Amino acid sequence: MDIAVGALSGMVDSLPGKLGDLLQQEYTLLSGVRGDVGFLQSELGTMNAALLRCESLDNPDIQTRAWVAQVRDLAYDIEDWIDLFAHRVDGGADSPAAASAAAKSSSGFLTWVRCCVNKVTTLPARHIIATTLQELKTRVVELSEQRKRYRFDPPAARGGVAGGVDPRLVALYADAGSLVGMDTPVEEVSEMVVDSGKAALKCVAISGMPGSGKTTLATAVHRRLKEQKRFDCSAFVSVGQKPDIAGKTLKGILSQIGGGYGGGEDISRLIGMVRDELKDKRYLIVIDDLWTRTEWPTLRCCFPDENLGSRIIVTTRNDVLAKECSSNSGDCVYKLGLLNDVHSRDLFFSKAFGKGNDCPSHLKDLSPQVIERCGGLPLALASIAGALAHRFPKDEWERYASNLLTSSYSDGQNLKQILNLSYNDLPSHLKSCMLYLSIFPNNYEIDVEHLVRRWIAEGFVADTRYTSKEERARSYLTDLISRNMIPTLHLRHDGTPRCCKLHPVIHDFIVVKSMEENFVTLVDAKLEATSTNNGTVRRLSIQNSVKQDKIAAQNDDMIKHARSLTVFGHGSGVPRLNDMSVLRVLDLGGCNGPVCLDGLCKLILLRYLSLRGTDVSELPAQIGELRCLETLDVRSTKVKELPASIVRLENLMHLLGGNAKLPGEIKKMKALLTLSCADVGKNTVSVLQELGELGNLRELELFCDATENAADKKRVSFPSNGFKGVRQLCIQSSLPSVTFVNSSLRKVEVLELKFEKGLSDGSTSVSGIEHLHNLKHVVIEFSQDDAGAIATIASVKKAAETLHPNHPDVFDKINRRNN
Known part of the structure; x- marks a missing residue:
């Protein structure tokens, strides 16, 4: 079992920097507080190194997994403390920029008086801050001592799939007659490879999402062309996530093309031997499961181009890498799709019931649901059918119809292990972004604009000098798409994604991962069981809520540390907002029925607020108190006029007011990048003139x-x-x-x-x-x-x-x- 560190290591890695920034601010700290902050900064750096070591373990013990869970909760609480710090001390004062301007325009004496008054008025808040910090320090010390008492196993290599034989090996020896839905791809790729009349060396790349059958397709093409004797020699080698180019890949090629390697691990010598063996020959080499661009230049120089019609086939999960490897700048890339409904049914039934056998009558309603959940992914269809083969109780099939990866059956675990390879290959910031998608229900169309802004509001996107956070967040999405982890659904006119929808298998996988890491808590009214580990709720997604529901998440103690709240269904599913002091994201878009906004203006860390498509008719007059708010969306609501206090939201970048009338003094909102509003029919000419003066819009x-x-x-x-x-x-x-x-x-x-x-x-x-x-x-x-x-x-x-x-x-x- 892989330990669930994932996105956590990235968050803990960023905390020392945030604490360092805090120390540089000119806040008035009580005696000893500055030293405690420095202690936390140092200790968290060491703790992050320990986390990375835990992540490298293939089979961590129970104590190690428990320690990681405690570090996770501590890291969340420290980050909440940091974010609340300035707001509690400033007590709603002006922004740093405004305070600086005021200081310049005031005399030194008045500035000194203002500082003294601020010290007195914020003294209770600063005592609370100091007390909370002491508690956090105590927890850090306790966790540090626990770590010293643990004995960690040496990190094990993670080149293959832990806990058994790599299920991809089955594809190398699959009977050609048992392949389903591969006839057309095999024919098309074979034609791309042969490409009659082209003598120059050519590389064809096959890309697709994990489990789509890339290895199966490459094996079938290799076998077909080998049987047709179109090449003088051929080889099929796998690279994998932990490549061994000299000891495994190059020696594997030499052994298959007829050359002995005579021992030794010198890579230069092995490259020379491969080139000598392939000289004056028309060859076909299949490089299966290539993960990164690092290995490709070394492999490419092994293959001489003597205009004899030689060919290379590369399979990879990464579309960008596929283009880089292929000839003609991507024209020789074959993007492997998913099986259609007929082929999906044929493959599933043959694996579950055996060839020629029909589905039992009591499963005829459930089998289409399970097949649909597999989404045409061959590995999912074969794995889940294998897990359910000879297991015909209806309740077992019902579990798979709601989530493919919650069962402990070994075949289902093989599917999870294959997906784990792609997940583990993600850098920590992309793991956070990927897990975040588990908030949305299965088959939900996710708007890219909203997703990017939510990522930013959650703090997943780092500041950079040369690009904006939105540009960087979009690059994260592009990376996940190129890795075939997120498929696009609709494109804009310029080819960029407008919305995306997770494949059902990927969705089930990240839901399970999120539960392991306590990243998201799901409350689904349609399911008897709630997806929660009974711990502290950090991100809450309430799904399929209806008017009569009594949502279990109403427990104030469980949700008071929630950073994100998303409700799909009826507005009655919205928990009390009064005590959710660290909430950063509140998304009630599309909720039916009345929505209660009591306590909204107390959410001082709120950065993203969407009420789009709800029955909300009026925003609180004090909404200007939400100084951290970056996105406000009230489109398609009954809101007719935005409160005057909204112009105090100096950090607001995206104001999506729809048909609501804008207040005066809108020119004060200098940070606005995006604006949606009514035209002259509702706004005065002066308001439009003010809008025209917003230089950042x-x-x-x-x-x-x-x-x-x-x-x-x-x-x-x-x-x-x-x-x-x-x-x-x-x-x-x-x-x-x-x-x-x-x-x-x-x-x-x-x-x-x-x-x-x-x-x-x-x-x-x-x-x-x-x-x-x-x-x-x-x-x-x-x-x-x-x-x-x-x-x-x-x-x-x-x-x-x-x-x-x-x-x-x-x-x-x-x-x-x-x-």
Whole structure:
């Protein structure tokens, strides 16, 4: 059993730095507090080294696993203490920047008086801080002593799958006649490899998610081409997660192509021997299970190119690596997909019931659910069918229908071990991001914008000098996608993901992992058992809640340390907010029925708040107290006007107000990067002028009202000097009525126009697109198909093709279901 350290080691690794930053701040600390902070900083550095050693153990004992769990809870509590520190001391004072400005404008005497008053008024809070810190120090000392009493086993190599034979070996010796759904892939890859008429050395890469059958496919192609005697010699070798290029890979190639290696481990000598043996030969080499780019340059130089039509096949879980290995910059990559419904059923039934045998009648309703849960993944279908073979009690099948990886049967564990290889290969920051997805229900479409902002709010994304946190978070997502851990569902016009949805097997895997690490606690009203380890709740996901539910998570003692709360279903599932003082993320988007927001303004660490699509009609007037808030989403709600105090949210970067009216003084919100709001129909001209002065604003979404009454026709227009930083503009309106004047919105690169219908007279009313000098992409969409919609699209395309100097791409869509 692998120890569940994963994302924890990354968090503990960051805590000494956060404590160091705290020591550099000019906070007034009580006597001894600064020394205690320094002690924690030093001790946590040593503790993190011990955690990394624990992570390397293949079979940790019970005491070690218990110690890791205690370190996990301690690390969470220390981070909560750090984040609460400044807020308790400042007592809601101005931001550091504002305080600095005030100090510069005040005399030295007044500044001294202000500091003295602050010391007195915050004295109780500072005593609480000091007391809590002493408790944390005591816990650190106790854990440190426990670690010294443990005797750790020497770290074991983790090149293969612990606890048994690597199940991937079965693919190397599978009977060709038993393969299901492989005929077409084998034919297509064989054609890519042979590529008649091409004499130059060519490399074909096969990529896909873990368990998709890459090794099986490569083995079948190798066997087929070998039987056809198209090559003078061939070899099939596996690299694996812990490669041994000299001792295993190169010697394996030599032994299969007929050359002896005569002993020795000198890699240069072995490379020379492989090249000599392949000289003047047409060869086929399969490099299976390549994990990193480090080994590929060494392997590639083993294979001479003598224009004899030689070929290399590489299999990998990483799409980026597949492109790097393949010839022609990725044109020779075969992305292996999943089995269709028919092939999935055939494979599952043959493994579960034997060839020619049908499903027992009492399992006919459950077997489709289990097969669907496998999501067309061959390894899952074969493993779970093997686990259920000759086990026909209905209750055992029901367990697999809800989660494939909760059973202890060995075949099911093989599937988990294969997925563990990909998980363990992730760096610590990606493990956190990956586990976080267990918050969402199975088959849930996850909006990328929301996910990225939630990652940031949770503190998973590190600060960098040259890129923003959002750019860095997107690179995390891109990395997970390239590793085939997260599949994309819908793409934007520029090829970037708009939303993603986890494969059911991957979802089940990370749910189990999250439970092992107490990363997420799931409360599912549809299941009899709640997915919790009865420990402290750090992230709570309440799923399938209905009006009549009495959610078990209402226990205040369990949830008072929750950092994240997400509710799917009815608003009655929302626990009391009053005591959740360390909550960073509150996502109630899409909840049905009334939602209680009592205690919301006490969540001083809250960074992400989504009420989108709820029945909320009014925000608390004191919402300006949430000084840490970075994202506020009230789109598709009944909120008609945002409170005036919202302008005090100096850290707010994403204000998604939808049709709500904005307050005055919006220009104070200098941090705004994204804004969604109503247009002139609800906001005054002065508010729009203030918006135009927000220099950091990058994305603007406007909801507009328009009528066909000539006397009351409202047109969206932009001043020539406003919105200088906006790069993406989205306008949603019932009718197309938009005008861009010369020199307006000079930096806009993406323009999205979404209308319900066209004008009844068939005319167009979108003009001035040629004035958007930096425009690269235009997306125009209509909900209804009519003459006005067709005319508007044609007009926009003509302007882009003939009037605009950049000739931007135009993507159009009409929802013809409303005819």
